[in-house]
Amino acid sequence: MNMTRREMLKLSVAASAAAAVGIPLTAETLTPVKNSGEIDVDRWVKGVCRFCGTGCGVYIGVKANKVVAMKGNPEAKTNFGYLCVKGSMIHKFMYHPDRLTTPLIRNQNGKLEPATWDKALDLIAKKFKDYQTRFGKNSVAYYGSGQCTTEESYTFNKLWKGGFGSNYVEGNPRLCMASAVAGYLSSIGSDEPAGTYADFESTKCLFITGSNTSEAHPILFRRIWERKRKDPSLKIIVCEPRKTKTSDIADLWLPIDPGTDLAVFHSIAYEIIKNGWHDKAYIEKLARITDGEKTFTLDEYTKHLSQFDADAVAKMTRCPAKSIRQAAEWFAKSGATMSIWCMGLNQRSRGVWANNLIHNLHLITGNFGKPGADSFSLTGQPNACGGVRETGSLSHLLPGCRLVANPAARAQVEKAWNIKDGTIDPKPGPDTVEMFAALGAENDTSKPIKAIFICTTNPAQSMPNLPKYLPNMQAGFLVVADIFPTRTTQFADVVLPAAFLYEKGGVYGCSERRSQLTEKAVNPPGQAKPDIWIAAQIAKRMGHSKLIPWNGDDSMKANELAWTDYIKVTKDTEKTLWGATYKRLKESKEGIQWPCPSENHPGTYKRYVRGMDPVFDMPGYKEKIPANASQYFYVDAKGEGKANIFMRAYAGAAETPNAEYPFFLTTGRVVEQWHTGTMTNRVPEIARAHPNAYLEIHPTDASKLGLKQGDMVEVTSRRGKNTLPVRIVEVALPGVLFIPMHDQKKERMVNFICNDAVDGASKEPEYKIAAVKITRIGGPMDVAEQYNISDVNEKFVF
């Protein structure tokens, strides 16, 4: 084995740390998988990629009961066999020596020490029961993830809402997709897109905004590129403050200052209507113009839009008027326009409005409900849609994305769960930001939440405005289930070693309403256990084994029981997966897209269109749909079959630059790294490309500040600061800075800077926009060492 001194040191430290907590390490676990020349496996097991929301079908290569390789599934309809750099190297971190393999309990000296599962689970149950008795049912919260399987999220959600009668259930999709959910609910009437990825192959104009697809969804970007290569007449418009590689294949780039895009969207709408490019018949038949309360005429809407004349908007946004006019023409006249967006629109204090305005463009031009025409939100996480949005694992939702505040929805779910009427609390719980603000110590009367179970996510790195929330995480009773030590396990009172996806199996539902099953490929290492087992064991110890009976050791059997329970609860909703039985999902190589009401239904390409959408024939829906309606929004709360064109006002970011903080800062992903870097940063081949965070700055700004490539700077917002090197590149507009979000080193964790101002409706924080200042603190320093937390007892001093 060819190992440098640096790597030897790192492995030695890892080995010492592991030994300290009782993790057995062998030469085999320490040796990276070698490139043997041919992929040599005993078997390939069907599954789904663990990373982004694309939902790439994979085969997991197993040799001697270990995962040794990954390859794409050519029959998958999401990726057709292609994988990106992250997905192709999943096996390279699964056996990293930092894996958590035994439960850990924090002792009286503040050290995490190994414990048995019984001891750890008994302690959790005892503490949770004690808090619930002393401080009420809502003193114990759950914080999950769009990376848990659907079965896991459903189980935790059922335990809390049906077992504890508490809606204190949140998940990290609140931080990434909540604005898309609220956008779909308010504009269309039901969450998640009408169309699918297949629209990429038939669209004639693609509008990309708030998404660096090239890096965040590389396999979808490959698909878009391929379409453009085969059909150069496809128009691609990109609206972004950074001119990323996504923009490089665009026919038109609409530059904007962060937060000003609402004006551009309104302006495009104005140009469309002013030039008579709108679809008047579609608007009259299938849409209403509203501000949420009153309805308005098209003339009144046009008058409202007239304040967003392209020339005026150009001054507000830095987007040239000519480009706005060109975008409007292409959008309206292409024949089939598709929009895609992601966190650039969602992680905003006006994220819901931004979503509404994109839907508006589709509704006024009739670019909806036909091949290649759709308003399509890309999801960031692999199972935010299937696991959290569809199972309703947020504080205001129930399975099927029904609202807890709706008495009929509560009654339906209580009946399906066979629990007493009135068990489900009618009051929605707190959103994520409120939840972590309310977490605290037993003796702190200002903090009503005393304990939290955190599953498959890392809020001590991923919450915005970290200085505000880290003390709360330190003070509360934290149970954390994960596969590696993280910033969050550093605060945990109990750490539970979780099985990785391919060590337990389960269902993921991606951006295009597609549920796909991953088979269990191998056993977890050491004593690591599936999260569904952990949830069921806690339920058992807290007297809810009747509600969660799937507490056996066979994870695939438990998954099947949970899935079958879930599809029964959502059977009569427009998100029905009743026909997607576990047997069928196991056999299918491409998964199933809801709505799927019966076992002989193939799944749905396009919603709201007769002949494509089976809901038109489902009891409870078909009675209210006119027999002659070819397209109909049956989810319209007013029962008129219409979607809403929202007459929103203009609002910029919650925080904009001023004399003291003169720059916009935005943040996001790089292609090689996933979220907080805890997995991908342990794959040397890809992590070396982006091992540490940096400040991306335009040459014009760098020159004004006298900065040279690699100089160290302090970046400060009203909340906190980072110290990191500069990368001087012509990517973002002058005045706009960028820091990637994956670095775990405290000095480079961008969430010390980011803003926790939330959208009023979705409660999603404005990660994407902060006002900052920069101070040069010195010349280039060596900061390239990738940083992982290897020692579970390393302190997080903040």
Add this chain to the structure above:
Amino acid sequence: MKIVAILCFTTLLFAAAAYASGEHPMDMEKTECIICHSNKDVVSKPEVVKEWNQSRHSYTGVGCGNCHGDENNFQEKPLKNACESCHSMQVAETKGNVQCSGCHAVHTFTVHRKMR
């Protein structure tokens, strides 16, 4: 001058020997691959970085290490297995000992040789 020539020759010999044995000729440490590989004084084919920059691999984030590995598993000329993870269908259709680079121009990748 003679000494410089001898040193260069020795370095090249060392590099050739190391490449031949499947090892990167020097410690890669923290240096990004493209920094050395863009420099004609260090490598014989600096144009590969330019080619890669224009390729679909570059645009979808497939960097040097994805195919060539790192110090632990370096491959100067990646074989089919390096392609298979991301291009499983195409590799399955490639029979026998034919390697992907036999048909696809390495580092540009965008199109099949026959289509150029």
